[in-house]
Amino acid sequence: MSGARRIPGAGLLAGAPPVSFCFDGHRHTGVAGESLAAALIANGERVVARSFKYHRPRGVMGIGNEEPGALVTIARPTGDEPNVRATTVELYDGLEARGQNAWPSVRFDLTAVNDVLSPLFPAGFYYKTFMEPVSAWPFYERMIRRIAGLGEVPRVADREIYTSTHAHADILVAGGGAAGLQAALIAARAGARVILADENPWFGLGLLGETATIDGLPAHDWAREVGKELAQFENVTLLKRTSVAGRYEQGFVILCQNLRDAPPAAGDPMPRWRLWKLRVKQTIIATGAIERPLLFANNDRPGVMTTSAAVGYLDRYGVLVGGRIMVAAGDDAAHDAAARLARAGAQVTVVDSRDSGSRIALEAGASVEWRARAVNTRGRAGVTTVRIEGSAGHRWVPADIVATSGGWSPALHLYAQTGGKPVWDDTRQMFIPGTTEQGAVTVGACNGTFDLGAALGEATSAAVKVCEAIRLTAAARSPVAENSHDTAGAGQWSEVRGRKRCFVDIQNDVTVADLDLAVQEGYRSIEHVKRYTTLGMGTDQGKLGNVNGVKAIAEARGEAMSAVGTTRFRPPYVPLPMGVVAAHLSPDQHHPMRRTAAHQLHEAAGCVWLNAGAWLRPQFYRRGGETDLEAVNREVLAVRRNVGLVDVSTLGKIEIAGPDTITFLNRVYTNGWSTLKVGMGRYGLMLREDGIVFDDGVTMRLGEQHFVMSTTSSGAGAVYEWLTMLLETRWRDLRVTLMPVTEQWFAAALAGPKAREVLGRVAEGFEVSNDAFPFMGGRVGRVAGIPARVFRISFSGELSYEINVPADRGEELWTALLDAGRPEEMAPYGLESMGVLRLEKGHFVIGREAEGRTNPYDIGLGRMVSTKKWFVGKEALDFPEMKNPRRRQLVGVVPANKTERLPSSAHLVLPEAPDKVGGSQGWVASMAWSPTLDHDIALALVEGGHARTGERLLAYAPIAGKKVAVDLVAPHFYDPDGGRQSG
């Protein structure tokens, strides 16, 4: 039974309104702003969770992020949140929390049978079990998945609001205790841009209950005054409830700020978490120290907690954690704590391993036993009695709380992330910082300085030096601390040899016996022992248990602590919600889609959208109840028989100008450009330096020294970067300039035998006859009254004009062209239809047939490879392998029986050996139903394909289990001579 109770008027929240909350279905009352853990303790909820492996009852052990066992699930309207440390949740009215990892409840958990079976489940047992029989593994897996893990993964999308921000500062001060506050003040007064961050809701919490004074003020009052002064500086940002989660190279630091725990009011967009992405010049690390618990048998029971947590609940929240409190320690600071607990009304017993020490606890009414230790506890649902061994013998003593203190461990995580290596201080029995790298300095308790006056002086000197490093002059006045003393002492260690159930890692149920076993089995390195036993691998990251673990391993190895060392500290310092790493980026914002200027018109016309790379493009336009195939077939036939209209704005466009442009084009394309006349365009093939096809497109000559190059949609950016790189690094002598203009122009292509008639109705300033405007010509004039560039090029294989107008008049052009095409029943068509049209024509596409391994010869464009000039990729093409007749080459594929459908994703195999391993002759790169030809067609890459037309193979899709006989044909299925596009 817990004797916990609230002390009226005590704590920092005295006078705060009461709130109602629920834990595991039990309704309770707490105080707004206190932690859930404090509220649970005050309401006598001792069992809060169950441990990971053995399902042993777990209570609250710590008071902050170091908490190992009190993990709960919070029910939230935005999605339940599992594995939340009850010590870090701020209580709000209506909070609903539940225990986890138990059935049916944490108070009564049937799966606690694991604890009885624990001898079968030592650390690393899964490396030796569940191996046989192999066929039973699916059963083992189902069982393990059900019982393993902590908390339940939410089944619904997280609807919480997260955000992030960038920030820059001269100095980051990590930690808002005495040393951190002093350092921040010095730097702020010197004019530095300072960010001070502390993971707690208040600064200076470590000074609560401190008896020393600072500049004549009670220590915590001094902290409050410093906080007020800092808040006045415009060059200071104060961040509470903010963890400094990780420090990376070049002064990049991430901070995770908790803005609220309570759900927001309806419609309030206030985020819950903010990730700060901070760039700083200097970091002052004042992260304090974490109290190290003592080890003894059954030291994991609810009611066992650190001494600092026990007094912390009293100081911060006015909650006395128990009625009969045993303080097990070995330094005077524990006696200070015992005295405060006794004055608050608890019956306190101190067991101290030393011969003598402070009398303050005695004077406060506590009983003190010297040369004694706590060695065991009883009480399934929480401590009821404690076994003491000492000079007076051994006995069981009633207690509901055991507050332990084995010493202090500086919080070195952030220090280690700067590249520093902790060193073992044998005198102080703690790991302290070794050397620090430039840009970071440690002060205060995290530096092993536990005397308040010394810590303030250290912080002052550090801040002055840091300011000097950034060329600021700081006043070096350190406040005067009176009656301060070293609060850490030399610590003490438990004697646990041979004792059972001494838990080192409370969350993962790792005992001293487990560590002994690991060392016995040959794991020497602390990194291996960690991973073998899972010591320190829980959500608490071993903040309370790791140093005890190092001690146990050192003893097992018979070596010094310094020889064992620590594991490597990696960010983040605390678990971060996945949402805050992604911040508020929805899928749309992570990969924003581009829209053409006529997007709204396409939407209104009922198009089906396609995510094509970075662009949203119409795939086709459905009419009535058409199926997808019916719509595409209709559009294709409209282009073949009449005229269609397609939005091709996404194609890349680059303006090129300069006297050396022809030379430039000759170098970047395989074919020649010297004879290109003004007003004409030419198709160009661009290679990589290894001779592989990179991009293609038509370049138009607008003037003597002025050209516009087109690229593929997906290649627009890459081609521009490539060309810019060539001009700025290798060809600096060329007088050429480039400008990307893809966004400036809206482009629509009229395609079909009646395209000329339609254009003729709206063209101004140029003629449209075949003689006046031949194939591959370019004209500048007006279309539908809009200034336009018109290029007669074709991807569909039909008579076609690409009309380019300024993008802000794109809608106007699209509407005008549709109007002009009404007599011909002109239809808009989409990307899918365009794909069928080009496939019928046999035009290859970058990314399909030109798939990163094909050279010009492979795709039948050897005639475009000039033998008269140098170009990028020429040397590679000269290698004999590039012309090897056995290379995979572009061919057409049709079903042998035209009524049969080709399987998708098919390989082509020999009919006599379809299943032969390694027997693939090639594969289908693109395929579609051709409404023009009334059967399936495909383009494929086949070994030696150019010499194999007429051969019969099988198109084999093994996953679908389909085989279809096919014939290899020339890749141009429709109008192979090109008469329709050039007439």
Add this chain to the structure above:
Amino acid sequence: MAETATSLGATAVVVAERLGLTKRLVKRIDGSDGAEVAGAATGIERHAVGPGETLLVAIGEAELPAPGYDADTGTLVVEISSSQVVFRLSGEKAQAVVAKAAAIDLDDRHFPVLASAVCRFGAYRVLLHRAEANSYDLHVDRSLGKALRDYLLDLGAEFGVTEG
């Protein structure tokens, strides 16, 4: 108490599209600064956006050099009035909104009024221009205009945002 959208008021950030701008990109073959092409004319913003590359933005009736290629001076002037949209963020929280997505240092010492930078803004490449103490212009590709506008409204939501 944390500042909330309601406590700051709805005008903490205003997002407005700047319309009616004329924009030309000037590029010099020799990589020199092309800003002088605009002469000493007033009513023109000049932004260095790359080596030898200058963006000229005409406000109101100011005249810009005509598009085309001048072979004598090796200067290419390209019309890009249609190719970008410009959003202006203004209000007491405008800087805070920009800081959410841009990693550059926005402090007065490093990014004073009239400063410009081509930078990443979330997933976008923008020209960021500090037009006034609490006003920032973002120039972005036209095709991403709607997506960026939605993004700005999303970023500003916690401070209270309106569309102007």
